[in-house]
Amino acid sequence: MAKSTSPSTTAPDTAWLGRGRHVGPDAERDVRRNLLALKAARVIDDFLDLDPVEAARSTDMFPRDESAGPGPSARRVFEARWRVPGNVTVRAQLTTYEPESRRVEKESEVAWVLAAEAEGAWQASWPSPATVFWPDSEQVAWDHDAVAGGRLRTVNYLPKDDGELRRVLRDYTRQSWFIHVVVHEAMTPDALGRRPVTAFLPPSLRHRVIEHRATPEQALIADFATKRELGVGLPRGGAVVLPSTPPTPGYDAERFTVGDVFLDGTEPTELLQKIVEFASLPRPLPDGAEQALTRLRQGWHLLTPDEELVHARAMVTRYAEALKAMTASCDLYREAAESAHAALAEATSGNNAPRTPAPATAEHDASPLKSLTKSLGLFRRPDR
Template sequence: MPKTSTPAPTVPDTAWLGRGRHLGPEPEQDVRRNLIALKAAGVIDDFLDLAPPHAESTEVGPLPDPFGAESGPPLPETTRRRFEARWRVDETVTVRAQLTTYEVAGRRRTGEAVSWVLAAEAERPWELRWPSPATMFWPDSDRVLWDYDVVPGPRVRAVSPLPADDKEMRRLLKDCVRQSWNIHVVVHEAMTPDERGRRPFALYLPPSLRHRVVEHRAAPEQSQIADWAVRDLGVRLPRGGAVVLPTATGGPGPDPERFAVRNVFLDGSEPTELVQKVIAVALRPRPATADTEHALTELRGRWHLLTMEEELAHTRELVTKYADALEAMTKSRDLYREAAERAQAALAAAPRPPVPAPATPADPAATRQDGSPLSALTKAFGRFRDGGKPPS
């Protein structure tokens, strides 16, 4: 019999997911300032800073690595901080988003980055023209270093040159495919570009996609080395062109040419074909992983920023639950009372057995005489005397 294959789970089309690293000294302060400014400007409806002393805002202790087993060893003694924000798109569609930061103990001494995970979900399928959830939490400024990929080195809002060493280049690209949630693109410079050509092409992408794309640049002399590096991933890099790297869970498929662009002119003009390739890749169903499912579960199951209507509905739900519990307890009490009354009635109606008369006690004096040591000695001497007489 033919085997029926179960389709692999995918990320809901209502969700926007991202993660990265913040290299600055005060990431939570950057988030808080941006949220306060956007709320004052009416960009977001409300936000919540789940800071101490809230029990659910900060958790200290060994936590699972939010970036999966292949991202390195588990994070030791990590502090978790959470922010929530709510805003509307197209005037009526509500978006709920949750940003969680992970700070390793002793980070200020060692200079380690703060890792973050952002999950947002709308009331209808996500549209790329909507504002990026990243800029609702992080300030959209190059001076704030929040947009580094989870793989050390590349940055989202900038052009990231490929390493000169071919082994390091291969390792970097493979790590980006395995670990990153971003879309990675490798662009080969046919010749050294000027200032306009060094601008990232993500500026031409729709708003919701600008902070999900990392652009790697191969120098003119790296054409062959970069092509060999991406061949390991199932795609090819044309000279003077570009290629969109597949993810580990979603390979290039039977036609890897769909991921490649023959010519990219780095003269400041819009790379229309490359933009269309990236949008097509972004619109493909995204395979769900343990990390993405965890982020969505946290967003849906541990949400605190409720509207007045949601608070009222939540209160009504609690009242209904308590009323049902009280009614069940009352019924149980009544059943126990009825059972006790029936047991008492049955006990009262049951016939009682006759009480036996007490036994007459023996004569205490006779008992004392028969059982005394003197009586036993007298009987023994009597038998001795009788033993010497002849029988009559």
């Protein structure tokens, strides 16, 4: 696994990152069942299901970063390890969280963050880390965007209201971890045309892209909103890959705009090429993604036998170094104490020894207590 990122906030090319919401009951049960099934089928090598408190105890005895912990709102932490073509190992960590704002109609909603990293540059043809943890089934709604409400694996129609449309466009580009594409329907498509074009994407990219649709009558309002908010236009019957905030280096509106997309169930080759090209750009890490990578790298628990041996040897070395440092500190303290005692003994001996304080003078005997005692003695009986 790669151990360092670029000095900037650019996402490393070894990583796959996602953040979303599971809407429905038993989110963690869905993850456990999927992991168990994939391990039984030998699709993955192994997995762990950790309590957040247990997960906070990093395998590193001396953690280097407090963000290696899952955070106070975490519910569960799942880790999985598998190999992709070329015998490249992938390590991934899924953390489920309590939602930031809980509404009555969505009491079972669970937020999640997924970070995966390979030992080499990530390939779009590799299996999606999302479907290692979540079942790739329409019956399990794990694929909601964390911020704007869009969904993976389906078509999301833009709001009819102009103000709402502009608001969600801002949210998509400023807060979402996913790539967003807007497609305008030149005419109302049939059943085949209503299928998401993202289904044609390579497996590992399919769950990084959210597809939005503008209806035929939204041609002008959608074009105006994208130009006003994002500085990109939406051609009638075409599509555009939306920019991100902060802007992705190398992004140009014309470069990622397609003039015509035929929604007839055939593969939209040009649009898919634009999406793949955009995904390959060095994209800035969104808010919270750097912490997710840190937790994956520094808070990893699912070690192989060889890694456990290396870790045990490293811990023995660290304990030995710590014990050596403590012993050296104790020796220095003892030497300092002995020197201090010797200096004190020398200072209190010989002619220069400090004199013992003289007894109290008569002036001190003339205290009120002494006077009272003397007066009372006058009243003693003569025979005493």
